[in-house]
Amino acid sequence: MRHPTRLGGDTLVHRLQQMLADRGLDQTPAGPIDDEPRPDEPGHPAYHRARRAEWALARWQTATPYRYQQATATHPQITAWADRAIDDPKKAGFLLMTGPFxxxxxxxxxxxxxxxxxxxxDRYEVIATTAPDMYALLRPGGSDRGAEYELKRLMQVPLLLIDDLGTEKISEFTEEATYRLLNERYNECRPLIITSNLPPSDPTGGPDLNEKLGQRITSRLSQMTTVVPMGGNDRRRPASGGAA
Ligand SMILES: Nc1ncnc2c1ncn2[C@@H]1O[C@H](COP(=O)(O)OP(=O)(O)O)[C@@H](O)[C@H]1O
Ligand SMILES: [Mg+2]
Incomplete structure (x- = not known):
């Protein structure tokens, strides 16, 4: 007939808890505790991915010329290639965009x-260069750190863009450097984006990369490259065809 809660009320419960605490006994109520981090909290994968994206986008901005700071990939073949590179960079291969200026x-x-x-x-490092700038850097005396050092950087950087390949004057030197660069990236399965005015080959005998860069380079290109021919109007000119 005793009703302890009535007798002591909250005070009794409190005294009992105090006694247990004094003996070092755990007071935590049993049952599930929701301490899982939310997506905006450290510990949640989405939180860490967002922080990595912030960091990577800052790197991208640094590598990107002012004109292309708003650039977004919209071409379905280009977004598909980028998604493959996100999924597994080793499986993306090279991407070659060809077409007029x-x-x-x-x-x-x-x-x-x-x-x-x-x-x-997980890792985002990118070098974006035009082919003429790249060859200027690789030429003897083109870099304080030396041509071999620069070539190794281009070989090893996780993401490389070579813009306007095929516009430069080709020499034995540029051919050798291009071959070494492409061959190393090919062997290590590192992604590479190339843009060019020239198609890989032109069956009608017109100018092409094959003629410009030589067979051993285009054969490397042909083995793991997504070729995307780009067409349409020149975006730099008004649609009316007025002054450029
Ligand atoms: N999808 C797009 N949306 C907005 N502007 C674009 C788009 N594509 C190209 N441009 C703009 O059109 C111009 C030509 O594009 P660019 O990429 O430089 O052509 P290419 O490299 O083939 O010569 C640039 O000023 C570029 O910023
Ligand atoms: Mg261009």
């Missing part, structure tokens, strides 16, 4: 690099 090749290329950054990859 002003068809949006460079825009799509920087857009693809941004899309990859936006996914918050």
């Amino acid at each position: 002003g068809t949006g090749k460079t825009h799509q290329a920087y857009g693809a690099l941004r899309r990859i950054a936006d996914a918050g990859p």
Whole structure:
């Protein structure tokens, strides 16, 4: 007939808890405790992916010329390639965009690099260069750190964009450097984006990369490259065809 709660009320419960605590006994009520981090809290995978994306996008911005700071990949083949590179960079292969000036090749290329950054990859390092700038750097005396050092950086960087390949004057030196670069990236399955005015080959005998760069380079290109011909109007000219 005793009703302890009545007798002591909250005070009794409190005294009992105090006694248990004094003996070092756990007071935590049994049952599930919701201490899982939310998506916006450290510990949740989405939180860490978002932080990596912020960091990668800052890298992308640094590597991207002012004109292409708003670039977004919209071409279905380009977004598909970028998604493969996000999924597994070793399986993406090379991406070659070809077509006349002003068809949006460079825009799509920087857009693809941004899309990859936006996914918050574990590692994001990118070098974006034009072919003429690259050869200037690789020429003897073109870099304080030396041509071999620069070539190794281009070989090893996780993501590389070479814009406007095939516009430069080709020499034995540029051919050798291009071959070494492409061959190393090919062997290590590192992604590479190339834009060019020239198609890989032209059966009608017109100018092509094969003639420009030589067979051993285009055969490397042909083995793991997604070739995307870009067409349409020159985006740099008004649609009316007025002054450029
Ligand atoms: N999808 C797009 N949306 C908006 N502007 C674009 C788009 N594609 C290209 N441009 C713009 O059109 C111009 C030509 O594109 P660009 O990528 O430089 O062509 P290409 O490299 O083929 O010569 C650039 O000023 C670029 O910013
Ligand atoms: Mg361009």
